[in-house]
Amino acid sequence: MTPALNIHRLSVTYRRDRQEVEALSGVDLDVGAGEKLAIIGESGSGKSTLALAIAGLLPASAKIAGRIEWPSLGRPPVNGRDIGFVFQDPSASLDPVMAVGEQIAEVARAHRGMNWRQAYALAEELLARVKLPEPAALRKAYPHQLSGGQKQRVAIAAAIAGRPGLLIADEATSALDTIVQRDIVALIRQLVDEDGTSLLFITHDIALASEIANRIAVFRNGQLVEAGATEALVASPQQAYTRLLLQAHLGLEETVR
Numbered sequence: 073m074t075p076a077l078n079i080h081r082l083s084v085t086y087r088r089d090r091q092e093v094e095a096l097s098g099v100d101l102d103v104g105a106g107e108k109l110a111i112i113g114e115s116g117s118g119k120s121t122l123a124l125a126i127a128g129l130l131p132a133s134a135k136i137a138g139r140i141e142w143p144s145l146g147r148p149p150v151n152g153r154d155i156g157f158v159f160q161d162p163s164a165s166l167d168p169v170m171a172v173g174e175q176i177a178e179v180a181r182a183h184r185g186m187n188w189r190q191a192y193a194l195a196e197e198l199l200a201r202v203k204l205p206e207p208a209a210l211r212k213a214y215p216h217q218l219s220g221g222q223k224q225r226v227a228i229a230a231a232i233a234g235r236p237g238l239l240i241a242d243e244a245t246s247a248l249d250t251i252v253q254r255d256i257v258a259l260i261r262q263l264v265d266e267d268g269t270s271l272l273f274i275t276h277d278i279a280l281a282s283e284i285a286n287r288i289a290v291f292r293n294g295q296l297v298e299a300g301a302t303e304a305l306v307a308s309p310q311q312a313y314t315r316l317l318l319q320a321h322l323g324l325e326e327t328v329r
């Protein structure tokens with residue numbers, strides 16, 4: 073199968089106050105079609121930089137070297153149509169003065185050539201798909217009327233409304249309560265499995281990563297430490313750093329439970 077995405081020797085350097093910060097250094101990584109890949113690593117390891125580079129959303133201050141190729145597209149990707157992006161904070165990604173159904177419908181209009189009637193029908197369908205109650209009424213609600221978890225479900229509905237081949241979720245559950253977090257992870261997994269969408273699931277939480285991903289890539293200081301099938305990587309990590317991450321997680325579990 074043609075991979076969705078090939079990343080070759082990707083380096084990204086930010087310039088800030090005449091200083092250069094190398095956020096990614098020589099990253100080689102492929103994302104398979106329909107693959108669920110988790111990117112894990114501590115804060116500052118370059119995870120968001122990778123996501124933004126893939127989506128072409130890096131700030132102008134970023135210098136990019138290397139290549140990102142989309143062999144199955146054969147053209148540069150279009151955000152919304154080829155890539156759906158779910159960010160950490162749905163309050164920031166949703167428009168506070170637009171009804172949620174309209175925000176989903178807008179994506180369908182822009183990327184699937186639908187008229188408003190079709191797009192609203194799809195918005196209702198998607199609100200049901202992300203398991204929100206009474207979609208016909210809910211589509212007229214505004215973001216502030218919804219809980220954090222409900223807003224994130226709306227953001228996910230908007231992200232898949234253009235039927236993208238790749239869904240990127242960058243810490244998409246990190247701001248939510250643990251129980252809601254688990255539900256959202258299960259929802260994302262179900263949606264990408266049903267649609268055959270590739271998933272880049274970015275998290276600092278190795279437990280969440282192993283719940284959703286077939287493959288995990290570990291990042292540290294802008295470098296890919298190791299990547300492997302989830303079960304193999306968790307059972308027998310090759311790198312000391314991955315072992316440390318796993319141990320830190322297990323230690324946390326023991327104190328919490």
Ligand SMILES: Nc1ncnc2c1ncn2[C@@H]1O[C@H](COP(=O)(O)OP(=O)(O)O)[C@@H](O)[C@H]1O
Pocket residue numbers: 086087088093094095113114115116117118119120121122131133
């Ligand atoms: N817009 C920016 N300008 C300057 N430095 C940045 C910018 N965004 C991120 N960085 C730096 O790049 C590195 C990687 O950041 P980031 O990709 O956000 O990591 P993560 O998402 O894993 O927390 C960090 O050192 C961070 O401070």
Ligand SMILES: [Mg+2]
Pocket residue numbers: 119120121242243
């Ligand atoms: Mg980040």
